[in-house]
Amino acid sequence: MTDTSSPARDGAPDPAALLDIARSLRDAALKAGADAAEAAVTESRALEAGVREGALEALERSESRDAGLRVFIGKRQAGVSFSDLSSAGQKLAVERAIAMARIAPEDPYCGLVEPEALARTLPEIALYEPAAMDEAGLEAAALTLEEAARAVKGVAMVSSAGASLGAGAVAVAASNGFESARRSSRYGLGVAAVAKNGEAMERDYDTHSARRFSDLKDPAGLGRTAGERAVARLGAGKLASGKRSVVFERRLAGVFVSSLLGAISGPSIARGTSFLRGKLGERVFAEGIDIIEDPLKDWSFGARAADGEGVACRPRALVEDGVLTTWLLNAASARQLGLPLTGHARRSLGGPPGAGASHVNLAPGEASLDDLIAEAGEGLLVTDMFGPSLNANTGDWSVGVAGFAIEAGQRAGPVSEITVAGNLMDIFARLIPGADIEYDGALNSPSVLVEGLSIGGR
Known part of the structure; x- marks a missing residue:
């Protein structure tokens, strides 16, 4: 997949x-004696505006261009990453x-993907639009964030408020025939508010990112939410230790999906260092739970048509009706485990690829956040970790x-300095998803309820 469109007028890569x-x-690596080689080049450009007390505090531009080269001599490999892209630097x-590869230890599982396994025809995924804001627009958005947060009664100050935009591109060329080049855009808003009541102070925040400007949330709403969340945390008390039902709100609940992805990573399985080893094809979540990977979704974070080694990515259920359906394999772990490629290699600039999924979503249930709290009865609603x-x-x-x-099925007063603990196998089996998912990140989850977790409080 190659995006060969001309550079955007906004100076994007x-x-x-x-x-x-x-x-x-x-080509230079092959000419110098490598049996095989792959090179990747990345470039990013960003503009960010930060405000404080109603005035522009910082307007920062950043640009970077980096490259990575991995070479193979027999079953030996080595890689370098660098930012000097002059002729001398290359x-x-x-x-x-080449010098490092000659003295590297042999690795029987290393090597590029076989040409017949490479993706040849890939769909185009919409990930880039020319910048729809300028410096003035970013400043105005940041000021709106700050003003909305400060307007909330009880907010003493806004510790940070900023807006950003950026564009990035990556290109890959390998001697097995795989080539790819693509470009993406990003907009971001973020604000942190500090509430005060006497000597007590609490902080909270809200953020949002999007590929397209039209998908970005209203900065006034984000600022107001940050302020309200900070004020709500004032006067935090303790919670008695014991076994309780715990609700994890949406912006934190993805921690369980993230833990799953790490546990089904091919390298972890090949090393035998995962608590899910031996669980492929078994039910690890409750019936009805689906975790979906959708790497071809337009304008999403984490989207890609091919993985870091050139294997086609496709939508799939990583967990279907509670059953674990796949490992996340790169070429090395697939060879070690004797399994077919899955399209989950994750490129490391200049180093061997890791493994990971792309744009993953825990499928929502039918219960609202209030419904989950009501079902918890007596327990805890987690809003920060x-x-x-x-x-x-x-x-x-x-x-x-x-x-x-959570008291009598209702959200009660704020609490802090608490530890929540359990075993992820038990947590997965008892996890109940809510309905409030928002598809605005590379990993998305609704709020979830988990019963019977250990609470360490007073």
């Missing part, structure tokens, strides 16, 4: 120009990669949280 560099690096990178800990071998999981007590 040109994928065709990056592809020329990637081809040059690949020459030095090729020489270093920090310091998660996971034992990848056993699935034992814990995290520090803050949120609100």
